[in-house]
Amino acid sequence: METLKEKLVETESKASIKISGAEAVIRCLLEEGVDLIYGYPGGAIMPVYDELYKFRDQLHHVLTRHEQGATHAAQGYARVSGRVGVAMATSGPGATNLVTGIADAQIDSTPMVCITGQVPRHLLGTDAFQETDIIGISTPVTKWSYQVTKAADIPTALAKAFYIARSGRPGPVLIDITKNAQFEEFDFSYKKCTGIRSYKPKPVMDPAKVEEAAALINSAKKPYIVFGQGVILGKAEEELKTLIEKAGIPAASTVLGLSALPTEHPLHMGMVGMHGNYGPNLLTNECDVLIAIGMRFDDRVTGDLNTYAKQARVIHFEIDPAEVDKNVKTDVAVLGDVKETLQHLLPLVKENKHEAWCREFEEKHAIEYDKVIKNDLFPAKEKLTMGEVIEKINKRTGGDAVIVSDVGQHQMIACRYAKFNQTKSNVTSGGLGTMGFALPAAIGAKMGSPDREVVAIIGDGGYQMTIQELGTIFQTRVPVKIVVLNNDFLGMVRQWQQLFFDKRYASTELVNPDFITIAKGYHIPAKRVTGREELDGAIDEMIASEEAYFLEVCVEKEDNVFPMIPTGASVSDCRLE
Template sequence: MEILKEKKSRTTTKKPMRISGAEAIVHCLLAEGVDLIYGYPGGAIMPVYDELYKFQDRLTHILTRHEQGATHAAQGYARVSGRVGVAMATSGPGATNLVTGLADAQIDSTPMVCITGQVPRHLLGSDAFQETDIVGISTPVTKWNYQITKASEIPEILAKAFFIAKSGRPGPVLVDITKNAQFDELDFEYKKCTSVRSYTPVPKIDPRALEQAAELINQAKKPLIVWGQGVILGQAEQELQAFIEKTGIPAAWTIMGESAIPTSHPLNVGMVGMHGNYGPNVLTNECDVLLAVGMRFDDRVTGSLDTYAKQAKVIHFEIDPAEINKNVKADIPLLGDSKESLSLLLPLVKKNTHEDWHQEFKKKDEIEFDTVIKNDLKPTKAGLTMGEVIEAINIASGNRAVIVTDVGQHQMIACRYAKFEQSKSNITSGGLGTMGFALPAAIGAKQGAPDREVVAVIGDGGYQMTIQELGVIFQHQIPVKIVVLNNDHLGMVRQWQELFFESRYASTVMVNPDFVKIAEGYHIEAKRVSERKDLQSTIDEMIASDKPYFLEVKVEKEDNVFPMIPSGASVSDIRLK
């Protein structure tokens, strides 16, 4: 009898904790391995912040200076670490200020969970103070969203939120939680979500499609690979490199895919797209087989769809069925995880070198070097170029830095000339093109990869959109290196006005403040460079510093970024000047 009693006591299930909804939210985050949150408190989310105060030893909260900054910081953290970024805000304007970051994360497939407070359940629909329908507003720019009105819903919904955010093609999820659900109590138990009905995050690979793809690849005379961020998100970098090296196929990248394969790899032929390299753009319209790996045929990559790669058979490696045949018809769709697809395809393809085909890329490289690159990197003009600055960062960092860019000319120059030897090194706003992205994203990137050098490269326009986040860098002494390339213009818009609007510079001339004094006001070491003789030594000093550092570089005011494919033109119509 005593033995039976002892056995019963050992198998008794532990009783659920009776806790508030606000405390349950914190326990859910901890159960998902979250240790860092970006956010901004307010009335409707205050119960959760009260609980966060009690868990400061386990959960770090970073008070950004604007809710948009919280989302971009969470994005930077997620993109570098590979984990889910978390942002939090109150109701009304706090919640609506998250929308730009949600949209950015949605189009760039960044895993993020945003938690917003909401007015109490009984006030929903009454136009209460700081009430807004954030679920309705955010539906087009989230992978999934949900409004919690009862405390008992919290564990299941947050578990589902994290699963959806990080599974399959990642994306942002928003969970809106009414204030009564935060105060009310529940019997707390947490179980991680591993599946959702009617949701298949990773399609099953079709063996027949693999065989058909291998047959096309083995017969190809002029094959070309274009890879995107799907390779990085799928952790398929090694598989892609092995595939490239066995087949000898030249491989180009979208800006979101940059750094998956080292820049120095001999089969890496550069960037495609509007400001990509001459060779891979032009030769896209000459290849006989186009392998698209984890990319979505964005318009900035394809130019005119009427003329894009019409001569080629297209093999599309893609995890999201919605992307197949959306823009470019796939002759062979390879649905599934890119890592697994490449692994299964590798033994089916033959060893090759395609030497004659590679020579065509080299000839195009020589043309681009003589026409564009030498003017960007070794200019004869007196003023500094943006390309020189990126090259100086490469030298100082040994090609090991994480480079976080904003949006504009500096972004395209950085993507063209930055050298990377490690994946997850190029962090940028690709699909949405969000000015103001870089400074907060660099904060998140540094906290997501504290052992790596993080350099934010920003234009003078985008910098001022989120300049207040210098306060976060100062408060937490986050050793981000900030380089503002100042040409006193909204550079990319000015370039288009010069080329296509007869140099009518409407609202693109910037009257800028003293950026150095502003940085010094935040107690951040700051310098300005305007002469070539000082550039490398100052960047060396910046990279060597173990503290936050701001550097303003005065660059040529009316330099343009080339090559350039005019909007709506064919990739064959790429301009070199």
């Protein structure tokens, strides 16, 4: 019998071989360097799974417990590894269950290729069993969606899919393959895609715009950098750090930009946004030059656009032309790959310090520390706070862990207080705000970076949205650490109800199950912490564990996250209490 190794050698030595469309899918993935897929089988994708079984020594498949879990796991894998995540599902409900993760990946610029099975070509449009127009559904939330109805089109479609997903501003692509195309045989050959005539992923840099930006930066008295995930995606962390240090410019991060610059860097002033730091928010409206690098001026960052940085000249370093002037009018737009544009900028920027301006950030930080941070991290109250849990995790991991957070109060606390020493360390759902993201994303993150500690920070509400992925953890033995901060509420919604709806807690209080029993049912070691005296030992035990571990920490039920900018308010209206 022909061995797998001989089969692969034959593929490489011949220009083409006659194989089925299903086998072609697997060979295309191998050609793209894929070694890991997350998915869930079903009737319309079964031929591909049959071929996957034959290639299982080369291409590892992780069976998640829900298709949404497959997409979030692929996202986590992509975010920490820098590679394209891959998810696969069957037609109908299998395909539609991918959509939330696809939409999340689109708005957070995560490279992902999703492959779905589809009913045979002759049944398209007949409302056949498990037929859904996944192309029509997914088109608004993908970079590209395409339906393959002939086996011969599979290599070209998948080559384009990977090129589009990873190039320029990354994002998700969906390829839908009819069942007849999976069975058909054709002469297979593969050529990687290196360009598409109608698709220009990287704008050509204009040196004159870089010079204009440098002139503005050099003349500024109060320059201010806000950087986003584009720095990480563009692998421009070192260029950002060099710019900040050379010009002495205070810098703050968006939620997704966290870890592009080490948290403890003296010019890293914190995080902007609705629950960002006091100084970075307020001083946005006092800087004279605002330098946006790899960020898109999301509404959670800007607040009221009518009052956002109106006094400042705005420079925007961006790879996606659609983001320029979309929300904030720029004075100088520097289009292009951020690593390339910053490299051209650096020699033109003069050395400076801006010490007095930096002290303004420090003064605002001192106010925030006295009113908020001290009470979050070192509380006098009897009940545990979310902030002190994150602080204990910081001390135990030394700021070297990958922190994967879900969505809600715990997310904002984690983003505010987690320490990041290295890039690609903060994995969270930013633009879509998808509850249930963290547990499956942590699985993918650990598989994408197996040598790093991965800690998932989750609320009791979001945890129950994808709790079934404990089964995936049990089956794969992936050693993720899971921390549920349990306040028996949908905490962020409850906070808004308290502040803006006269404490009418409509449908936000949770009656929770016994999370410890559930974890043990999946053979995952587990512990519950209810008192401060137990916390250190429990975290030590969790981090020391060489297998997956579940830690439930019961925290103050009605704590709020501050600072807070109310929806639609100015960044100057950043409330500390």
